[in-house]
Amino acid sequence: MRLESVAFRYRRKAPWVLRDVGLTLAPGTVTEVTGHNGAGKSTLLRLIAGLRDPRRGTVTGRPGRVGYAPERFPVDQPFTVRAYLGHMAAVRGVPADLDRWAGRLGFEHLLGVRLPELSKGSAQKVGLAQALLGDPGLLILDEPFAGLDAATRDALPALISDRAAHGATVVVSDHQGCIESLPGVTRISVADGMVAVLEEPPAPAERTVLEVIVRADEADTVETKLRADGHEVRRRTL
Structure with a gap:
């Protein structure tokens, strides 16, 4: 599958969200999409999935069966x-x-x-x-780890790797870094409307431990929000 000179904006005369994107996605590979919130990661995934058409450029070679999991399930x-x-x-x-x-x-x-x-x-x-469903040839997952319980979050990278091993093209947006350990992952960065292939995984950011005390009946809600924002959460009871 190939994107050539792809550009996208939501309205005529609106700012370009993506410009001059060139990208090749081969069968049997896993591609991780990185970038800050609002950089255009989800827009890129929708273009790859065929849910949006580019304003300029072409998308060719998309597999006939596409599986797409949005960041927020309706x-x-x-x-x-x-x-x-x-x-x-x-x-x-x-x-x-x-x-x-x-x-x-x-x-x-x-x-x-x-x-x-x-x-x-x-x-x-x-x-x-x-x-x-149906073992798609193109599997696109937009922040799939957000809000998952620990057991499913730990099992999902192996499932992603398994789909690629069976020949699927897998594209994952993951700001939580849950697929960093998978071998052979191609990483691309979305920034300022441009898409670039990263030669090396991004260096991990310096981390700080914060202790937040909440009421027991609010713990699940707070934990879900923090995980959705990409934070690691370790719970203990006082």
Whole structure:
């Protein structure tokens, strides 16, 4: 798959979000997209997925079956988890594989729950599962680790590596650094409307430990927000 001289802006005469992007994405590879908030990472992922058309340039060689997990899964839908995934599989003409992905992502107990009742982390799992339906040739994950429980967050890099090993082109936006240990990852940076391939992984930023004390009934909400912002959280009870 190749992007050639791709440029995008949301409205005519609006500032360019991306300019003159040239990028090759080969089957069987994992590409990590980095950049600060608002740099255009999600826009680039939507262009790769085919959810947006470039204003200039071309995108060619996109696999016929695309799986896309947005940063925020839209839960305002009148389905249970089981019904939603079954519906998405039917729309795409692929096997539902509910037991397979519910087991790997740890949400078997949620199949009968309505989408609006899911927590952010559980909704994230459903978003990942719908992207994985039918083993897509192009898998795009926008901040897939945000809000996940520790077990699923630890298991997801191996799942990403597995999809690439089976020939999929995988593109991941991950500001939490959860796939840094995967071998052979290509890293690209989005900044000032430009996309550049990084020769070396970015140096880790200096870190500081802050101790925040919250009420017990607020702990889950605060932890989810901090993880979504890319922070490492270690919980202990006073």
